[in-house]
Amino acid sequence: MYHLSQGDELDSQYDEDQYVQRFRVHSTLSSREMINSPISPVEPDERTHLLQASRKQVRSWTSTFLKRALLLNVFPVLVVLAWCAIPFPNNNPYDDPDKNISSVDYIKNNFLAYNSSLNDTDSSHLPAPNSEPVEINFWFFLFFYYGFYNAIALLMITKIFDLYSLNWWPKWLGGFFAYCVFWLMSLAIGMLIYFFTGLEKHNLTWVLLTFMTMNMPLIVAFIVIRSENRNTYRHSLTLAQKTFLEPQLLHRIPTSYLRFLWFCTTIFLVIIAFIAGEAYAYVFLVSPETHSGIDAFVYVYSWLATVYILDTVTDYILETKVRSYPLQFTFKLYFFMIYFIFYRNLFARLRDRDTYILIQAASSLWVCIFYPLCMTRTVHRYLVCYFGLRKEYEDYQRQCGRSFFIRNLAENATMLGFICWIIIISNGPNKSVYPYFKFEDDLFDFDLTLRASCVIWAFELASSAITRNIYKRVFNHDITREAVIDFETYPELVITMIVIIIHVLQDMLMALLSLNFEGGNAAKPRP
Structure with a gap:
């Protein structure tokens, strides 16, 4: 059933540890030579059959800058815009x-x-304008709005399992059927919440239901592995081993099982980051009061510190315990996305140009100074001497370049999404269900928000171009070329990245939606 169980019980066939060292010789190879070489990673034997891509397809998709931009920036944003632009049936x-x-x-x-x-x-x-909240149709919300959002969240976890080369469902159940069953179960629980509790009007209720849905694959995979005794050392023992070593061997745990536990830990941290992001949105973004520039500065950089801590912990676990390069790539994208999307939506609550300048000046200086500084040999030696870094400088250089490439991708996707949805929502039929984007208060100006966001994006693109130029001229490192080779080497990586971008953008809009349903238990009169 499990790809991890083939071959040696103590190790995974999909072992990144041996591959990573050999993979890094690609600096002297073209991408085509790398893909066709015998040092390419072993393909997983089992697939989810959900949104697969071949190497040939990925090579075609990422061959030019325009294709990469359309695939990784524009397409996910268009999916989210179509999702949030469809009018909610409502009673205003x-x-x-x-x-x-x-x-x-x-x-x-x-x-x-x-x-x-x-x-x-x-x-x-009729009541006076704004005297009563708009009532939205629950069934439209459940089956279309929340249903699609929850389906993407479950798909994201499934694609992460794909990168780990592990099916989370029982073999007898099948991948597509298991996915549909757990998705429908989450919607059924949503119906019960609507009929029998008064919790359906709280965004946190649906966040926790998604949290439960995303944890289902972990629980199922853990149960199945335990039921098949994958957590025990099952090699047959010789007579001498049974006589002298049986007590010691009985307590040994297979390496593959330990790696699976670490893998589950990292996914749990990712989901915790999802919960923390929703909490930040509730405390700062959804709160009705206005915030000063200092408040915004503290919000941005406290959230930045939180994201960097979680990213560092997961990156360490994935590199040293799980040993999966594509998982490192996707999880770093996830953390950058959840930072930038909450940072972007802060712009809708800033009141003057000075606040925008304060935030963006700090961000641009951070990019142009911090990232090139991290790339230097001096910083590398310092990390080796004082923090126990074991990477060679060339590998460390690629790691820094990969981090900056992912940052740029998250920057552009989130800013494009934010600019588009403030235009669509504030001028469209869903304006009443997204009060955060109404801009009807005298304190918040739509034109200022739009212009300032475009200017900030232009500065970000400029600082990114400067940093990339420094990488090329000073360090002789092309981060785009490295990323394209990664995409062609791990074709599943591209699909997973697209799903992650869609999911995180949906997270933000889900947090800002005003939930006031027709009927339901919450609408029943209380004694």
Whole structure:
């Protein structure tokens, strides 16, 4: 069943430890030579059959700058924009139901030939604007909005298992069927919450339900491995071993099982980061009060410190315990994405140009100084001497370059997403269900937010170009070329990256959605 169980019980066939050293000789090879060489990694024997890509496809997708930008930046953003732009069926107590195309009564009147009593209601009896929150249709939210969001979250975990070359579902159940079953289970629990509790109006409820959904594969994989005794040393013993070494060998744990436990630990840390990000959004972004420039500065860099700590811990575990290069790549992208997406949405609550300048000046200086400084041999020697770094300088150089490439990818995807959805939401039919993007308060200016965001993006692109130029001229290192070779070597990496980008962008919008449902237990009168 498991790819990890083939061959030696104590080790994985998909062992990055031996591969990484050989892979790093690719600086003298072209990408095509690298892919066709015998030192390429062993392909996993089992696949999820969910969004696979071959090396030939990935080579075609990433062959030019334009194709890479469309695939990794534009396409995920378009998916998220389409998801959040579809109008929520709603009942707005202060809108004319015959003019509001997203209202439930409009849909009934025009598509179902339903005569609503609101047609005969005098507009003078309607509540004053903004006196009551908009009521959205729960079933649209559950099956389309939350359903798609939850499906992407479960798919992200499945693709991460793919990179580890491990199927999380029982063999008899099958990959696609198991995925559908657990997705439908989460929606069924959402229905029970709606009918029997008063918790459906809280964003945290749906965050925790997604947290549970993302943990299901870990629990199932752990149970199946334990049931198949993959956690015990099962090699047959000779007579001499049984006589003298049996007590010691019985307590030995296979290396593959230990690696699996570390792998589960890193996924759990990733999900914890997801919860922490939602908490940050609730405390700072969704709070109604305005924030000063100092508040924003503290928010950004406290969140930055949190993300860097979690990223450092997971990167260390993946490199030393799990030994998986593609997992290091994808998890670093995840942490950069959750930092930048919360940083971007802070712009919608800044009130003056000075605040934007303060935040962006610190960010640009950080990029242009910190990243080239980290690339130097002096810093490498310091890390070797005082922090026990065991990488050769060439490997360390590639690690720094990879980190900067992922940072650029997260920067561009999140800024493109933010600029597009403030335009679409603030001027579209879902404006009422995303009060964060209304910009109706005199303190917050849509034009200022849009212009300042575009200027900040231009500065980020400039600082990125400067840093890349420093890498090429001073360190003779092309981070784009290295990334393309990684994509062609690990074709599953590209699909996983796209799913991660979509998931994190959806996280932010999910946190900012105003949940006020028609009916449900929360709407029932209390005694």
